[in-house]
Amino acid sequence: MPSSCPKCRRVLEEDEICCAQVRYTWRCKSCFKLTSGFAIPYGKCFLCGGELELIPDRDLGDSMRFRAIRDxxxxELNSFHFYKLARDKAGSPEQRAVLERLYEAELDHLHELEEKYHAHLDREVVELSANEEKLLSNWLFQGIHVTADSGIADLYQAALEMERRTRDHFQKLARELPAGLEKELCSELAAEEDEHVALLEGELEQMG
Incomplete structure (x- = not known):
């Protein structure tokens, strides 16, 4: 029998789990990395070593009213569809495997946004076929070319550039906004993208 999430009031299907699984949220005082989980860790921020603070339950209401969350x-949706299009045109099994991993990572990022900010998306939105020409004209992908001949390192460099552009976007917004919730959201999202950058840089470095 359908029920509703006790936090965001989203109607849930039978056996579906929503925000009720999130017990605690904490944030680094230095880099603003926001993390959710069942237990608060002891120690410092795993990203920068900064001090952690517990964030009380924030009622954002309709989180999509914030530009930071909408952006x-x-x-994430644009990147997801970008990798999906590229995967479908992959020129080798190795290339396809990397693009598959990258597009699945973007889907995970979307799920994280849903969990942390209750930015729930209809499944149909994720499954929509993107207009390729319109998608590739977006500023996020300008100058980035992924072809059937692209090497594995080239794919990682393209992914890195996209993550850096997204991080820089939120850092710029955070600098321009006055103190307040929207500024905090931008700083949190910039930290999230910074983590994605660090992960990709680490994987690229391991490739030698």
Missing amino acids: AVQF
Whole structure:
């Protein structure tokens, strides 16, 4: 029997789990990395070593009213469809495997946004076929070319550039906004993208 999430009031199907699984949220005082989980860790921020603070339950209401959340969701959706299109045109099994991993990572990022900010998306939005020409004209992908001949390192460099552009976007917004919730959201999202950058840089470095 359908029920509703006790936090965001989203109607849930039978056996579906929503925000009720999130017990605690904490944030780094230095880099603003926001993390959710069942237990608060002891120690410092795993990203920068900064001090952690517990964030009380924030009622954002309709989180999509914030530009920061709207932008974050749109960027992740665009990147997801970008990798999906590229994967379908992959020229080798190795290339396809990397693009598959990258597009699945973007889907994970979308799920993280849903969990942390209750930015729930209809499944139909994720499954929509993107207009390729319109998608590739977006500023996020300008100058980035992924072809059937692209090497594995080239794919990682393209992914890195996209993550850096997204991070820089939120850092710029955070600098321009006055103190307040929207500025905090931008700083949190910039930290999230910074983590994605660090992960990709680490994987690229391991490739030698």
